[in-house]
Amino acid sequence: MAANLGEIPADFESINEKGETVRFSDLKGKGPFVIFFYPKDFTGGCTKEACSFRDSHEVFLKAGAAVYGVSSDSVKSHVDFIEKYHLPFSLLADDGGKLRKLWKVPKGGLLPGRVTYVFDREGRIHMIFEGVMKDKEHMEKALEMVQKLAAEPQPAEVAPAPAEW
Secondary structure (H helix, E strand, O other): OOOOOOOOOOOEEEEEOOOOOOEEHHHHHOOEEEEEEOOOOOOOHHHHHHHHHHHOHHHHHHHOOOEEEOOOOHHHHHHHHHHHHOOOOEEEEEEEHHHHHHHOOOOOEEOOOOOEEEEOOOEEEEEEEOOOOHHHHHHHHHHHHHHHHHOOOOOOOOOOOOOOO
């Protein structure tokens, strides 16, 4: 199933830099979140993109949003990338490009493509932004959408009726 605007994509499992299993279904319910696919750790454009998310991370947190990066690099490479550039968000290892294939993330020439998704708290896609050469613009577009989602009223949670009713 491709990940299309307005849809909730298929569930997936991946391993983060701590060796923990992360499931798409576990990301839902807390607030808006961002998943950005990038080609490769330690390359020029990918480093700029990751650092732009790092430099704006506090603004994402204030809007209640979590950020996750995804590439087919190993967990070890992600650990090194996070340590070198002081990245405050998780990087998910897309072993064999399975998630990229599942969501039909296009190639960017010879390299894997660069696509950013912004989700509401239910996991519905509100933004898809593609562009291999637009590394910093991914963060800017994602932040605009996250702030828009954060400003929207959230559905009221219904408390259970008191026992005497």
